[in-house]
Amino acid sequence: MKSIYLLGGSGSIGTQTLAVIEQYPNDFKLIGISLGNRNHASNEVIIKTFQPEIVVLKNDQHLTEYQKLAPNTRFELGDEGLIALATYPKPGLLVNALMGSVGLYPTIKAIESGKNIALANKETLIMAGDLIHQLVKKHAVELIPIDSEHNAILQALLGENKQDIQSITITASGGSFRDLTREQLNNVTKGDALKHPNWQMGAKITIDSATMMNKGLEVIEAHHLFGIPYHQIKTVLHKESIIHGMVTFRDESTKAILGYPDMRMPILYALSYPRHLALNIKPLDLETIGSLTFKPMDYVRYPLLALAYRVGELGGLYPTVMNAANEKAVALFLNNEISFLDIERLVIEAVESFKENIQEPTLEDILNCNQKIYEKVGK
Numbered sequence: 001m002k003s004i005y006l007l008g009g010s011g012s013i014g015t016q017t018l019a020v021i022e023q024y025p026n027d028f029k030l031i032g033i034s035l036g037n038r039n040h041a042s043n044e045v046i047i048k049t050f051q052p053e054i055v056v057l058k059n060d061q062h063l064t065e066y067q068k069l070a071p072n073t074r075f076e077l078g079d080e081g082l083i084a085l086a087t088y089p090k091p092g093l094l095v096n097a098l099m100g101s102v103g104l105y106p107t108i109k110a111i112e113s114g115k116n117i118a119l120a121n122k123e124t125l126i127m128a129g130d131l132i133h134q135l136v137k138k139h140a141v142e143l144i145p146i147d148s149e150h151n152a153i154l155q156a157l158l159g160e161n162k163q164d165i166q167s168i169t170i171t172a173s174g175g176s177f178r179d180l181t182r183e184q185l186n187n188v189t190k191g192d193a194l195k196h197p198n199w200q201m202g203a204k205i206t207i208d209s210a211t212m213m214n215k216g217l218e219v220i221e222a223h224h225l226f227g228i229p230y231h232q233i234k235t236v237l238h239k240e241s242i243i244h245g246m247v248t249f250r251d252e253s254t255k256a257i258l259g260y261p262d263m264r265m266p267i268l269y270a271l272s273y274p275r276h277l278a279l280n281i282k283p284l285d286l287e288t289i290g291s292l293t294f295k296p297m298d299y300v301r302y303p304l305l306a307l308a309y310r311v312g313e314l315g316g317l318y319p320t321v322m323n324a325a326n327e328k329a330v331a332l333f334l335n336n337e338i339s340f341l342d343i344e345r346l347v348i349e350a351v352e353s354f355k356e357n358i359q360e361p362t363l364e365d366i367l368n369c370n371q372k373i374y375e376k377v378g379k
């Protein structure tokens with residue numbers, strides 16, 4: 001029985017992780033969970049059903065009601081609560097399904113407390129990939145990506161020798177505006193942007209997918225997860241999202257991992273790694289799919305992807321600047337304060353005007369930079 005801790009249990013990845021855990025009551029036990037504010041009724045069901053040892057809430061709004069549902073549960077609040085969960089003194093696997101830069105510090109504390117990590121929160125690696133890499137080594141824990149492309153590449157790399165890799169390829173759906181020109185992007189709405197063609201995801205990543213920032217973040221994420229130089233990390237437009245990731249070896253043979261766009265698959269693999277357990281979903285039917293299509297990535301149409309490669313190469317605090325500017329710009333867009341194209345304008349401006357790089361930043365440098373940029377962007 002594997003003990004599971006879940007940060008961000010009320011979100012898209014969080015609720016799908018709970019669905020996977022429920023399917024395997026003899027393999028996984030939920031020990032701790034953090035829940036947000038978005039759905040009180042659903043929080044009640046989760047607390048009552050799983051009776052976790054520790055529950056972290058954003059605030060005390062419904063605390064007494066929740067306490068009645070789980071009298072033996074320890075309840076904690078806010079950012080300190082996230083750390084209490086990450087450092088809970090029992091081993092296990094921590095699934096980080098928080099959205100945004102808030103995910104970094106709890107990941108670090110969980111690694112320091114010896115927990116294995118199943119990481120959906122890609123922002124952690126964008127901001128502090130080098131530090132995380134060092135800590136994972138020092139504390140001898142596993143870091144397993146949940147992000148679908150990286151989870152696929154992890155599978156394709158099993159049993160392979162790193163020296164044999166020629167390149168890795170991350171597929172991109174193109175997002176909600178993939179059929180529009182840049183001119184047409186002037187008139188798009190938030191409602192349109194939130195309609196991803198293939199995946200049901202939280203609002204922030206759905207917007208990142210529409211701007212192609214998501215692919216940019218994923219390129220940097222892949223660099224840190226697999227230790228592959230940027231020039232060996234490729235992206236390709238693949239509108240079906242059936243192939244998630246590929247590895248090409250130096251003899252040109254290529255391994256690809258396929259599956260319908262359903263995050264329960266990479267989530268279960270991260271929980272059961274390196275085993276594949278059965279999952280009760282629609283079987284992959286290539287005869288019905290018929291054909292898969294690919295188009296070269298267009299860096300003029302998607303300038304944030306080009307920026308991400310540059311920022312990744314620059315290193316230091318640059319990825320944190322790009323990530324913080326993007327997180328703030330997307331929040332402003334979702335709050336109807338800026339237009340869709342303002343997102344990329346604000347991110348590019350933040351990176352271009354940044355002059356205080358530190359090549360090997362400490363955690364404190366990273367957190368300070370993140371906060372400073374977040375506060376500045378859009379002012």
Ligand SMILES: NC(=O)C1=CN([C@@H]2O[C@H](COP(=O)(O)OP(=O)(O)OC[C@H]3O[C@@H](n4cnc5c(N)ncnc54)[C@H](OP(=O)(O)O)[C@@H]3O)[C@@H](O)[C@H]2O)C=CC1
Binds near residue numbers: 008146
């Ligand atoms: N959704 C997907 O299919 C995929 C997501 N990812 C990555 O996984 C991560 C999570 O994405 P997703 O599930 O879509 O996001 P959601 O917005 O659906 O969920 C995020 C979760 O984090 C919580 N949260 C957000 N901010 C805070 C905070 N300050 N303090 C405490 N809790 C907080 C939310 O609480 P609340 O309920 O209050 O909102 C919610 O539980 C992101 O990094 C994303 O890029 C990667 C691949 C696929």
Ligand SMILES: CC(=O)[C@@H](O)[C@H](O)COP(=O)(O)O
Binds near residue numbers: 147
């Ligand atoms: C499900 C997942 O991993 C997302 O990160 C996905 O990749 C988003 O789709 P895009 O290919 O449109 O970015």
Ligand SMILES: [Mn+2]
Binds near residue numbers: 147148149218
């Ligand atoms: Mn992805």
